Amino acid sequence: LAGCAGWAGTEGRVSEAEKRFFAQNELVFARVDFTDLEVARRLVVSFEAVSARYGEGYLLLELSLQDFARLRERERELGLRVSLDTALSEQQSRRLRGFEEGALAEALRDFPCYRTLEETFAAARRIVAEHPALAAWADIGDSWRRGFAPRFARSGHDLRVLELTNRAVAGPKPRLFITSALHARELATAELATRFAEHLVGAYGTDPEVTWLLDHHEVHLLLQANPDGRELAEAGILWRKNVNLLACPLSRARRGVDLNRNFAFEWGTAGSSAEWCSDTYRGPAPASEPETRAIQDYLRRSFPDVRGPALADAAPADAWGLYLDLH
Structure with missing residues (x-):
């Protein structure tokens, strides 16, 4: 107090x-x-x-x-x-x-209609195994525990993107990149993105719109953008941030960085907090967290930089691609 x-x-x-x-x-x-x-x-x-x-x-x-x-x-x-x-x-x-203390509760016991972290990953691997001409499973970086705290019993996770397109059709192709579950307790978003992926590969070849979409576009889905935090959410804890143990280290309940406010673009503006125990703590520096850096790096590789010098500059007529962050 x-x-x-x-x-x-x-x-x-x-x-x-x-x-x-x-x-x-x-x-x-x-x-x-x-x-x-x-x-x-x-x-x-x-x-x-x-x-x-x-x-x-x-x-x-x-x-x-x-x-x-x-x-x-x-x-x-x-x-x-x-x-x-x-x-x-x-x-x-x-x-x-x-x-x-290691006494893990039954995962998602209050929300059985949503897949767990591991079930989400298993669904993505199954999509790749059953549709190898349409799907790939790419490692784009590490969670905080994997990158910074491997000595902990829960050693973190790779950040993986499910990449969907008909690779037999030559590109370049416009790209849709979707991230979900950046806030760990927003359970529905990862399930929504996973079901979208399952619909695309399941309807390919029979649904003309889906077939056109995967023939002439790429759909990339980071299904679990905050896997360390998701583990706490699956234990029934209303967890929001990542699990950076160096941010608010004396509190088990308030530690971590709000990944949604850690991106370098316009970092530190209104709506974020400099107080490290806040739920909207933006981190000590722009893109300080490995999850945020992985997403930023993937965005840079995915989309050509066509921004003008001014914040409100319109996109040029030949700009292509779309990024969605599901909350």
Whole structure:
């Protein structure tokens, strides 16, 4: 609590019991009931919403004690009621402690319709084995644990891209590059990209649009962009960042870098945090994380650099290719 001193007007809005709860739990979530939908949407943009129940009139936000105090201070002004979700917070803290102690929970037990990290990789390998003329499985870099912490029991992962095209048709071909699951707890995105790949190879030769797409284009999919973080998410922990142990090292719950805010382009602008325990921590430097560097390097190899000198310059008429980051 030492870092929370000096919040003029906020201390009285947080009870001693609530402060103790923050001190005792590594991950803390709050329920925020709202009356104004626009206020709720602004909160989702400003804080880390793990659930937005607009129709039911409440949000679930992951909050620091400081942010909890700030929201509590503005309850009346914004038409909010801010309360701790003690059950979810205690559950998440228990799961995190269990993961760190090696007592792994059943993977994705709350979301059985999504494939695990290893099941996603197995699906990609199966696509390559069954459709060798259309698919390749390329290693483009390392996760943080693989590149920086191989001594740990969980030694990390290669970052792999599933590359789909009919290689019998000569290029050059415009390229679609999709990254997914950059934020570990966004489970649906990796499954969406995997099913897209399965649809493309399964419909090739019978669906004319799919056949045209793979004959005359390339589709590249980084199905799991944050595999280390995904391991925590699969243990039921609402994990967002990578697992860089050097970022916020004294906290098991807050460590890591927000990969989505670590890219070199416009690094350090609004919407990211310099505070290393924040969920939106941008890292110590542009592209400091191996996952981010791997994606950037792959983008540079994949697309010709046709940017003009000004930020708002239009793309030239002969620019081609598309990049999508699924969230």
